[in-house]
Amino acid sequence: MSAWKRSAQSVVLLGAFVALSVFVGCDPGNKGVSPGPVQLQGAGATFPNPLYQKWLSEYGKLHADVKIDYQSIGSGGGIKQIKDQTIDFGASDTPMKDEDLKSAPSELLHIPTVLGAVVITYNLEGVAQALRFSPDVVADIFLGKIKKWNDPRIAADNAGAKLPAADITVVHRSDGSGTSGVFTDYLSKVSPEWKEKVGAGPSPSWPVGIGGKGNEGVTGQVKQTPNTIGYVELVYAVQNKLPVAQIKNASGAFVEPSIDSVIAAAAASAANTPDDLRVSITNAQGAQVYPISSYTYILVYKDQKDAAKGKAVVDFLWWGIHDGENFAKDLHYAALPADIVKRTEAKLNSITAGGIALRK
């Protein structure tokens, strides 16, 4: 066969292949008469990811006609993508700021889902008991003012502990994160010097220390390197069997981070939780309160563009704040207190599509 014929044949085959892949490659569920399962995408905070994956799996067992995906790319990514409207719901550990909310195309609602705790963890050989820290000590360690483990201020709270004369190596987050946001929010409340020098936010300029990437990076660092101190979400410390410090709360008691002490923090702050449910619950008053606790939120538009998708999101979130909370404890997340659930229900009821409420 001549070269021309062969080339022509190849071109035709190639064209057919391309056409076929475009035809096969496009999801028929998108167009056409029968709608197929509703597909939703959510993205954002990494902290609640394990719980959300559990929710998606359990919810999927009950509702086979809804397929939901969640990708943890960070709170900021979740906020950006929900504003871009490339996802159906976003997730963020820290609530959005006012300017951020204003720049969204339409009103975004904050739906709290669970609570978590940021814990102080450390690597100190020979120290068996859980260390105790006062808030000003924590702030000064992370400011670099307290440099050695056997500093008298640390010893004052920890009678009997054999603190070595070693340098403290601070480990912080190198990537922007809601965890850092919560921790610095707490530090700004308890230390005026921190508030002035560093401030609160997901990517503060840390005065001292080395940066680990993600909760797992900090965990890995603290685990590997002696004489380190760092902050991570509770579940990471528990899963990696790292020691967890007790922190003195606003009422003067040293409290261990646990599901109960976190719920106590939420309950104590319920009174000053504003209507839109954006609240910081760090350093709350109360004897059982763990001072470095926080909500994590899901972000949805109040007015949904697509009624089918909107209903699916609302139904899923409704299930989440009720049945979903049952799965929280096993994965070391704290469930929402009852009155917050009530207020969240009201928010979910207010979501509409084309003016019609999606939950009847």
Added chain:
Amino acid sequence: MLSPTGNTGDTIFRGLMLLVALFVVAIVIAMVIALASDSMLSIRQFGFGFLTSSQWNPVKGEYGALPFIYGTVVSSLIALLISVPFSLGIAVFLVEQAPHYIARPVGFLVELLAAIPSVVYGLWGIFVLAPFLRVHVEPPLARWLGWLPFFQGSITGIGLLTGGIILAIMVTPIISAVVRDVLAAVPGSQREAALALGATKWEMIRVVLVNGAPGIAGAVILGLGRALGETMAVTMVIGNRPQISASLFDPSYTIASAIANEFTEATQDLYLSALVELGLILFLVTFIVNGIARILVWNVTRKTGGVSRAA
């Protein structure tokens, strides 16, 4: 190299190739324009000072690129300093010395290093490489070479040196694989000529290396590109501290790591803009470094009188 008959097939072919090349160039230009336009806010705010400032404070809104430029350039430099001789050694061994039945599987194995995801490199770095360096490598370096400013400071295993070493490991398979092919393409006549003149094996290898110098330069540039742009692995072991410090034991920060770490969390416009400007600067750094590399190669090939490839 014109075809003698002015064939239409040729015109189409040449036109098609040119079109594709222009398309790729257009994409790169589009990327640069996109980067430039998104960094306008930051450029207007900080101007030239962005390049010289060492302040990186998102909370206060102060941004400066100098520590990142330093970290990027130095970590890539360390990576190349370690990797290039190493890769050349591997390539030379596999092409000139190893018998065929060893060269092929070993070659495969070295290329396999390139298939490890960067996330995995990063994790291996935190759990294996960093502790290893902290315990077995950095203390001796500090003891014997501690009078140099490069090897002072506290030893944590996380820092510029670890970042450079991980990059070196990631870049080696690329450089060695390409250099292998370059050396394999050097005509046998060159080797035979050298040997016939009484050269030792090593001297013959030198002739081959000089022969393949332009190709080797291309390989190094590919490796350099990888080193400059590598994100995940480096960010896990370099410490991510925007500071300029002479010591290689100290933590540092590269442009790619900064973008990867902070991009998804940057919600303020100025913050995003500053990060995008960092990306633009990386483009510039790549440009400049490539330019320097090209000039060096041009000098080398000029001195050696060019290479005849007539077989």
Added chain:
Amino acid sequence: MVHLGKADRRRRLTSAVMTSLTAGCTLLAVGLLLVILSYIAWQGIGSLSFTFLVDSPRPVGEGGGIGNAILGSLVLLGLSSAVGLPLGISVGIYLSEIGKGRFVGVVRFIVDTLTGIPSIVTGVFIYAILVLPMKHFSAFAGGIALALIMVPIVARTTEEMLKLVPHSLREGALALGAPQWRVTLGVILPAAASGIATGAMLAIARVSGETAPLLFTAFGSRFFSYYMDRPIASLTVQIYNYAISPYDEWHAQAWAATLVLMTLILGINIIVRFLTRKRF
């Protein structure tokens, strides 16, 4: 017995030292690979099983697998290769055979710069031009982002390998009256085939290990999917998700998935090498 002068002895010694050094380098490289591989295997081999290879991910404590991620990675690799390889090889042909004058230098320079772009920047760029307008993530966007990363690697290696083909081959073919396109496609390209295959393999290995660009384009998914216009899972994103989690079980799955990924690449490598082996 040849009398060896001092200079000769020194030259031979240098040669012996250098050749052992090169052997040492290779040994070190292979050793390093084995160290890393054994670490990955040690961490992950416990999680490998048939279910692991075909199941989709499940929440912590319920096992699960990477079947959908394997499918997704294959789809993404296929798409990115289908776009990136021809583009890259064409640019390489242009740089080596067709381009003339200063413009070639400019193009080469620009392609070199493309190699240094962090993959996350490519991902964000594709997010801006493909995902935002479409208002959703897609495998297509992911494939294009990966292709963009592949192009400069393939282009530069193709160019270098084509340049190394002896002129006599070109001149011989042209002298026989073949037009340039036939000479390039039919004679020079096959002659440089194994070198170009190296470039292709390096590019494929590189993009198969990329996570950041996919997070912004293909997104990731828990479900089996091969559709171009929907998000799609991939081994690297799944590895990333598991690696950054707090759970040992997921960490082990991440390592096991890495083993699977490397086996996949090794397999592709062997196939490509076989297809481009020298037949003469």
